[in-house]
Amino acid sequence: MPDSTIHAQGKLIEALGPILYRAELPNGKRIMAHLSKPLTDAGAVFALETDVILELTPFDFDSARILREV
Numbered sequence: 001m002p003d004s005t006i007h008a009q010g011k012l013i014e015a016l017g018p019i020l021y022r023a024e025l026p027n028g029k030r031i032m033a034h035l036s037k038p039l040t041d042a043g044a045v046f047a048l049e050t051d052v053i054l055e056l057t058p059f060d061f062d063s064a065r066i067l068r069e070v
Contacts, residue, residue, distance in 0.1 A: 006056045009070060012046050021046065023054060023064065031056075033064045 010033065014022035019040050023033040033054055035044060046052065046069065054064035 003058055006058065007067070008054050008056060008064075010052055010054045010064070012048055012050045012052060012066075015048065018045075021066065023052065023066075025054075029061070031062050031064055033066050036065050036067055039066060039068075 008025055010023040010025050010031070012021045012033070013024050013030070016022060016032070019035040021033045022030055024030050031054075033052075036055075046066070051070040053067045053070060055067050056064045
């Protein structure tokens with residue numbers, strides 16, 4: 001059985017590249033976040049301070065995938 005992912009809300013606080021951002025979780029932890037494949041293909045660009053839904057794995061709480069804007 002594949003491991004389930006964890007979805008959390010975060011705020012984008014810094015743009016590090018065209019698809020890479022630094023995000024802050026509600027508990028204050030800062031993580032690296034990258035656009036999901038559908039968002040990358042769509043050419044999505046998010047402004048700073050945007051609230052987004054993040055997908056984390058149970059194995060790595062330091063990086064996440066951006067799924068969508070809240």
